[in-house]
Amino acid sequence: MNDTIKLYRGEVFDFTDSPLDRSDAFRYFPDGALVVKEGIIIDCGPFKELEDRYAGCERIDYSGKLIMPGFIDSHIHYPQAEIIGMYGKQLLEWLNDYTFPAEQAFSSPEHAERIARFFVQELFRNGTTTCMAYATVHAASVNALFSVASEYNMCMMTGKVLMDRNAPDGLTDTAVRGEVESRSLIEAWHKKGRNRYVITPRFAISCSNEQLKAAGRLHEQYPDTYIQTHLSENKEEICNTLSLCPGCRDYLEVYERAGLVTDRSVFGHCIHLSDSECRRLAEAGSVIAHCPTSNLFLGSGLYDMRQANRIGMQTTLATDVGAGTSYSLLRTMGESYKVQQLNGYPMSVLESFYKCTLGAAKALHLEDETGSFEKGRKADFIVLDYAATPSQQIRREYLERNGKWELENKLFGLQTLGDDRNIVATYIMGKRM
Ligand SMILES: [Zn+2]
Structure with missing residues (x-):
């Protein structure tokens, strides 16, 4: 027996x-x-x-x-595998100088497949068994990552990046095309095996209001999909966002107006939030992916974990490769500890391990499956x-x-x-x- x-x-x-x-x-x-x-x-x-x-x-x-x-890594960019550890820029220059050129290569399914395979194997080597990853604007990049993850029965969460402005021509879609392509990827992959689809407007600077609204509509139509985007990572980013969205009193409202602030939404970074934004994120049950190696590397700022805990925001720890400098959630926890030390909060080791395992599984509604x-x-x-x-x-x-x-x-x-x-x-x- x-x-x-x-x-x-x-x-x-x-x-x-x-x-x-x-x-x-x-x-x-x-x-x-x-x-x-x-x-x-x-x-x-x-x-x-x-x-x-x-x-x-x-x-x-x-x-x-x-x-x-x-480990569960709740924010990572697989198409940035090749540009990890590039010198000396802050967020917006870093995107233009390193990220966007690298992401253009993912129009090729062969390239996407090669990097997806490297990426998944690198996750395993680092003890990560589940991740929520950004792909690129190309449908081929999503197909490649879901295909490779499916070979291993891995719980993979990803989606096509939506970008219809402020990016090079080869990396932009339109609100309509982004919605149509996302819908067919949802139909093809969402809840097939262990795959989950994540509606992925990159961030407000690269998405028009029409595109953000289309993303919100998609989530309404497929309410058990997820949403991922970036929020309040860098001060220049916040200024640019508010000048592109003049009617909004703060950054979060840009996403709220589009119906993107939900209990299945994961916001990367959230370093420079107002108290009101923190409270609204907590009330919505949204998830904050804290990415310490990336925040230190790009000089973005120090996430306030103690305040997040006090307000009741759900925080997970994440690598944010390629701005993040390691696939290892052990390294990430170590850097998170140092960031919180600078905030006067010597975070307990149990809190950090929890936020990479069961805490992340609960935040991502996966606790019946893993964690x-x-x-x-x-x-x-x-x-x-x-x-x-x-x-x-x-x-x-x-x-x-x-x-x-x-x-x-x-x-x-x-x-x-x-x-x-x-x-x-x-x-x-x-x-x-
Ligand atoms: Zn990111």
Whole structure:
């Protein structure tokens, strides 16, 4: 019996709730087991309790390593894979000088396929099992990413970028064409397998009011699609937006007028919001994707996590590659900690891990599918080595010697010193990538 069941032994950790709401919001089994049947989690608990119950099934031993849900990256641009780490510009120049030229190549399906494959494999190498990604204006870029993700049964959320102004000719559509193409991509991909369609007006500077309204109409017609865009990333961007939309009292209102501020909307950055904008985002149940490596790299500013938490805004952590400088959500958590330190908020390691796993799954309405080890969830999980480098190893030995080799110190070491080198294995629906 049990030959389709696999038991993974190791240190098992997941969240059951938000650590901001309760101190016992997580499960941690130092000698634990995760049990998977046909890609689905069927059990999780102490190894001693589960070893008899699943006697005879295949065992995979990751003792001493951490088994946790895969990371969810809620804001990333796959067509920017080639232009990561380009020197010296702030947002608007960076888009014109680096991003737009790179995105033009995605009119070629072959190029899109090649970069999509690189991108998905790079996510796996970094322990990311779900992402919400921007494609480009070209339908081919969306087809490529959904196709590649489908080969791996990965939960992929993406959509065609809408841009009908302030971009080079090869990268613009029109309000009508953007709507027509988005609709046919929704029909082709949304909820096919694990794919989800994300209606993607890039940001207000590159979308006319007609285009934003068309995006809102599409979401109304397909209410279980998602919306992603950028909001209040950079001060020059905010000034330009308000001069392009003279009737609006603030940036958020541009999106509100188009029906784009919903509980399925993910706004990248949100660094320079007014109190009123924060409250309206919280009331709408919208999600803010905080992208610390990008915000530091482009000099955009410091997101105020404490204020967001106080007002009740849902925040997730995200990489924003290619302005973000790493695919690793470990690195991203480490940088988020530093950004919050500059704000006088030493964010807890549990809060940051939550915002890359169950917190992100809940924010994206995926908690019935991924983000934790609840029974019935898809087996999207990762295995981490706490001490993949000499520096991590000597830190570990010090903590062990002093009786402090405990969960929060372990996680904080991963967050501060960790990266792709700490990812031992990435599983999607129980299959090792
Ligand atoms: Zn972005």
